[in-house]
Amino acid sequence: MQDITALEKRITAALERIGKGVDRMASAPKAPAPAAPPPAPAPAPDLALRAQLEDEKTLVAQLQDRIRVLKERESQGSLQEKIERLTQQLDVQGLELQRMRRTAASLRDQLAHLRQAQAAGVTEPHLINKAMLAELEALRATRMTEMAEMDEILAALEPHLAEAGNA
Template sequence: MSDIDELQGRIAAALERIGKGVGQLDRPTPPPAAPEADPAELEDLRAALEDERLANAQLEERVRGIRDKQERQVAELREQVAASREALAQLDGELGRLRRANDMLRDTNEELSRAVAENVGEPHLINKAMLAELESIRAARATDKAEGAALLAALEPLLTEAAEGTAAETGAETEEDA
């Protein structure tokens, strides 16, 4: 029985130790203390963070502005290209039509000239054909002028841009020389 008493004492001691251990587990352990930060350093870091946020917001606004400007310019350029293509296609069609008319008039004049040479034709028909040919030539010349004007109109923005770029470069060089 003495063994039983001894075992009972040992079990009681073990249960007491277990109870203490469980009691400690139930209590929350405090987190390790954070090192104390210097308040001045914290304030400097907060100010630097706020400055970076402000700079970031400004950069995002600039990017947005540049993107909007670029999209407007691309849209304008597409419209200009479409208008130029349409104008050139129309001029090309008119020019082809006038050239065909000129060819037909020349052929008619040649036939009339042969008819007159064979004493078959009437002179007023020749005069009428020549007047038509002159009018056709005038129209072809007008079409050529219109085509040139369309080309100049298409090139003018490019020339203006190039001139502005040259002026800006010259101005920059002048400032550097000063």
């Protein structure tokens, strides 16, 4: 970035020099037109200024290319950061999903124990119904969580996938 700033200052200074040279040429007192044609060596300063102008234009084009490349690198870096952040979020959500699955498995085990106890005549049927309802609700919650997580992931990845498809 310091190189770009230095080059910008250099270009600005060169353009100012060129502008002053053009002003000097424009403000030079004009002599009355002689009857003879003007001498040929007069355009030499004009050619030098034009050459400097062309050099500066070339330098400006090179600087613009450099700036474009730097901006592309910067945007790629920010995309990489976004991908890493989304990956971390996905990891956290995966851990949460595993926890919910363990909870659902635990509920199923508890139901199995309740059924065994009911078969032995130890529990009441309404307790089994409540446990079954709790299991169904846990399964619904797990399913809804999975769907919400997938929607979040899809929403976060769609712009990146579209960008990759366009590239």
